[in-house]
Amino acid sequence: MRRKPNIKDIAKVTGLSTAAVSYALTGRGRVSAETQEIVRKVADEMGFIRDSAAVRLRTGQSRLLGAVLHDTSNPFFAELLSDFEARAYEAGYLTIVANTHDDSARQAALIDALLSQGVAGLLISPANCTTPDDFAILRTRATPYVIAVRDVEDLKADYVGADDRKAGYLAASHLFEAGLERFAVVGGLDHTRTWQDRLDGIRAAAAERGVELDEALVFRCAPTRENGTEIVNRIVTDFPECCAAICFNDYIALGAYAALHGSGRRVGEDFSIIGIDNVPLGQSLLPPLTTVELYPRGIGGRAARLLLDRMRDGRGEADHNLVEPRLVARQSVAGAPKSRGA
Secondary structure: OOOOHHHHHHHHHHOOOOOHHHHHHHOOOOOOOOHHHHHHHHHHHHHOOHHHHHHHHHHOOOOOEEEEEEOOOOOHHHHHHHHHHHHHHHHOEEEEEEOOOOOOOHHHHHHHHHHOOOOOEEOOOOOOOHHHHHHHHHOOOOOOEEEEEOOOOOOOOOOEOOHHHHHHHHHHHHHOOOOOOEEEEEEOOOOOHHHHHHHHHHHHHHHHHHOOOOOHEEOOOOOOOOHHHHHHHHHHHHHHOOOOEEEHHHHHHHHHHHHHHHHHHOEEEOOEOOOEEHHHHHHHHHOOOOEEOOHHHHHHHHHHHHHHHHHHHOOOOOOOOOOOOEEEOOOOOOOOOOOOOO
């Protein structure tokens, strides 16, 4: 078996010291751009690949970040990860993604596994029923972490997410403005702050108009496309007079569309749907989905900046960041104007 080339081999070919080669490969130290180019060209020709584990042992520094998310099948997280990973890469870090499937026990195991790989920091969108105590191991090991999307009120961690109360308020207000006073609320887990805040916003919009939310039409469930289909099928069958629904997220709205098309109901005509997230797929639905923009890419980018800053200095109070949502009115709500933010 052919021996793997190492830094000494590159130094021998280029006539440089091993220290200069190391600096050229990492972009650190006083090495000219021309020398860096020469060294990298020789390294590529020799098939040299840096051993990250060896570098970590030698320097005590890792170039790995972990992203532990509660549902990577949700398109929202693809958007969030896109900007998080891009920011991390620009800073010289590789991102490892792990899916908890909204299971707190699985989350704990994944965090342990990522720590064993020596990650330098973690982005976490917490699983259902997570508490700050679940992250005690990170604080004990002084591993920086940022919480995103689901706020678990961890006062020791930076947080970035949307103003979920405002998101719920905007969605409900849009239905009221369209003359729709009786609507369902589909999806969300009542153990999460995200669901509680969105429902509080919906109730606030109803209270402003002297309308009482029909609790029989508030359906709690995991925010998946499959549940969206199941529950909207139930609404069409058991509550035929209901002609609108606020979906916890656009992923549930996808399932709602499938149920309505299957039942012969026409979205945007005899049944109105509004989502929350504004994932790209929503604009391609027929009709295009009215939703509330939560800027998932902005959340991912900001989470990366917070984590990288915390890894760099590690000091200061935890930072709590809320992104301001915005209504995106398209064609899925009957009788509503279709021009705002589309």
